Amino acid sequence: MFLRFAGLASPGRTRNGNGVWRGVTSGNLCERVGGEAAVDAAVDLFYRKVLTDPAIGHFFDNVDMDEQRGKRKAFLSMVFGGPNTYGGKDLRSAHAGLVGCGLDDSHFDAVAGHL
Numbered sequence: 001m002f003l004r005f006a007g008l009a010s011p012g013r014t015r016n017g018n019g020v021w022r023g024v025t026s027g028n029l030c031e032r033v034g035g036e037a038a039v040d041a042a043v044d045l046f047y048r049k050v051l052t053d054p055a056i057g058h059f060f061d062n063v064d065m066d067e068q069r070g071k072r073k074a075f076l077s078m079v080f081g082g083p084n085t086y087g088g089k090d091l092r093s094a095h096a097g098l099v100g101c102g103l104d105d106s107h108f109d110a111v112a113g114h115l
């Protein structure tokens, strides 16, 4: 999803006349979306959009963004079936404090919109 928005093409993929992707026959999802470099680029673009969104940027005011980008990249690589180096918290624990600061579905939707 956000790899598409990042304009990162996946190797070997073409669309048929109906707009359906063809040619994806092997490799894990991480490889199919373009590998770690594509995930890195997509995460960088994603956080540029998140930090400039007035609805959600403030949640990251006191966050070390270099560390955050690294965790997010490792998290996505893990869930896409690539190298698993994620050593961060589970998502419920990671966001528990933010719920106390007003995090709700509208903020999730805003983040999802940048993916």
Ligand code: HEM
Pocket: 056, 059, 060, 063, 068, 071, 072, 075, 087, 088, 089, 090, 091, 094, 095, 097, 098, 103, 107, 108, 109, 111
């Ligand atoms: C698709 C949904 C989401 C995913 C997959 C995700 C993923 C992550 C990951 C992997 C971390 C690092 C966990 C750690 O520190 O060990 C994290 C932290 C964080 N996330 Fe999310 N997140 C999501 C939604 C959101 C939303 C909706 C917000 C707020 C608008 C948000 C704000 C934050 C902040 C501020 C932190 C840093 C917390 C801290 O350092 O204490 N996240 N997220």
